[in-house]
Amino acid sequence: MGMDRVFWFSAFVIGYTYLGYPLLLAAWARAARRPNRKADVGEYRNWPSISIVLAVRNEAARLPARIDNLLQLNYPGRRELIVVSNGSTDGTRDVLAEYADRVQAVEIPAGGKARALNAGVSIAAGDILIFADARQQFSADALVELAANFIDSEVGGATGELVLDSECGETTSSVGESVGLYWKYEKWLRRNESAVWSTLGATGAIYAIRRELWRPLPADALLDDVLVPMRVVLDGRRIVFDEKARAYDHASTDAASETRRKTRTLAGNYQILAQEPRLLVPVLNPVWLQYMSHKVSRLFVPWALIAAFVASAVLAPSHWFFTAALSMQIAFYGLAAIGAALEARERRGFLNQVSAVAEGKGAR
Amino acid sequence: MGTLTRLARVAFTFVTMNYAAIAGLVALGRGGEIWVGDSRDMGQRRS
Numbered sequence: 001m002g003m004d005r006v007f008w009f010s011a012f013v014i015g016y017t018y019l020g021y022p023l024l025l026a027a028w029a030r031a032a033r034r035p036n037r038k039a040d041v042g043e044y045r046n047w048p049s050i051s052i053v054l055a056v057r058n059e060a061a062r063l064p065a066r067i068d069n070l071l072q073l074n075y076p077g078r079r080e081l082i083v084v085s086n087g088s089t090d091g092t093r094d095v096l097a098e099y100a101d102r103v104q105a106v107e108i109p110a111g112g113k114a115r116a117l118n119a120g121v122s123i124a125a126g127d128i129l130i131f132a133d134a135r136q137q138f139s140a141d142a143l144v145e146l147a148a149n150f151i152d153s154e155v156g157g158a159t160g161e162l163v164l165d166s167e168c169g170e171t172t173s174s175v176g177e178s179v180g181l182y183w184k185y186e187k188w189l190r191r192n193e194s195a196v197w198s199t200l201g202a203t204g205a206i207y208a209i210r211r212e213l214w215r216p217l218p219a220d221a222l223l224d225d226v227l228v229p230m231r232v233v234l235d236g237r238r239i240v241f242d243e244k245a246r247a248y249d250h251a252s253t254d255a256a257s258e259t260r261r262k263t264r265t266l267a268g269n270y271q272i273l274a275q276e277p278r279l280l281v282p283v284l285n286p287v288w289l290q291y292m293s294h295k296v297s298r299l300f301v302p303w304a305l306i307a308a309f310v311a312s313a314v315l316a317p318s319h320w321f322f323t324a325a326l327s328m329q330i331a332f333y334g335l336a337a338i339g340a341a342l343e344a345r346e347r348r349g350f351l352n353q354v355s356a357v358a359e360g361k362g363a364r
Numbered sequence: 365m366g367t368l369t370r371l372a373r374v375a376f377t378f379v380t381m382n383y384a385a386i387a388g389l390v391a392l393g394r395g396g397e398i399w400v401g402d403s404r405d406m407g408q409r410r411s
Binding site: 262298305342 | 368369371372373374375376377378379380381382383384385386387388389391392
């Protein structure tokens with residue numbers, strides 16, 4: 001393949017992933033919206049029983065507030081709360097003992113989130129499974145809003161909305177601000193994917209599925225919040241995005257933890273292709289086009305970025321267009337390097353503040 | 365925050381988020397404790 005073809009193919013992959021697909025999806029959602037039925041939360045009487053499953057590891061400090069939040073949420077039907085402690089070595093066991101009359105506690109040796117979820121679901125009795133994490137807080141009506149979606153028999157699961165403080169301008173961190181911007185874009189895609197049929201995953205912090213659709217996760221599964229919903233979709237049901245069910249959280253404030261999170265997410269996207277190869281087969285995956293465009297294409301983008309850079313560097317001497325393309329890419333990476341330097345400076349400043357506070361306390 | 369500063373931070377986020385796919389592939393090949401780790405690490409799941 002000639003270098004000019006390498007360049008244009010790479011540019012297409014990048015452009016389609018971040019511009020072409022969103023435009024296609026917006027037009028699709030406008031032309032062929034498929035709204036789901038949802039119970040009127042104020043009028044509905046026949047609420048299904050729910051099991052809330054919370055997998056934690058060393059969360060003694062946050063757990064009381066989290067359990068209180070989950071027990072106080074509005075829900076007229078029967079609810080149970082199952083907390084799985086995954087090899088915790090702090091005071092998690094003592095916290096759970098204090099809630100023994102209201103919480104079913106399960107202790108397992110450290111072995112990963114997937115094993116913890118399997119253990120929690122194995123004792124769940126509710127018709128609907130609701131998955132949550134330790135660090136967020138749910139909005140008061142989150143449970144009823146999620147459960148109200150299940151009167152529609154086509155709905156196999158529902159995902160709520162994770163709202164980050166940085167989306168509301170409530171962060172002082174620049175990393176948090178960028179993460180908030182990215183998360184808004186991601187949620188926009190999910191909203192539209194839900195409108196045309198189904199989202200391609202769920203928000204791990206707040207999602208629900210019918211218990212009959214649950215299948216135990218592989219012990220090494222990295223992304224339960226993609227694997228579980230995509231299995232539901234492969235079974236012919238849809239996952240809807242419900243913005244009225246909300247979980248609130250703080251955005252990551254440093255690039256290292258955000259990069260670690262993203263690395264795990266993308267590793268999980270590779271892993272899921274091995275665990276569920278049906279996702280790659282158009283006749284088996286009802287959201288094949290969306291899956292390829294949203295999830296799989298992102299795995300190719302970094303390779304396309306490298307290929308576009310190399311191709312334009314090779315072609316630059318022969319044509320002004322590629323000289324311009326190369327210059328723009330160099331400028332872009334230069335800008336990113338400035339961003340990295342700013343982030344490092346901000347982080348140093350933060351650490352200096354922490355150390356000054358610590359020294360001040362020590363001097364007293 | 366100035367426009368240039370904001371653009372620099374968005375560019376940095378874009379680059380790190382996209383190249384994380386390569387890092388993810390490498391990490392998956394190696395395996396590692398990060399994947400079954402602390403719930404602080406797994407806490408904010410936005411897959």
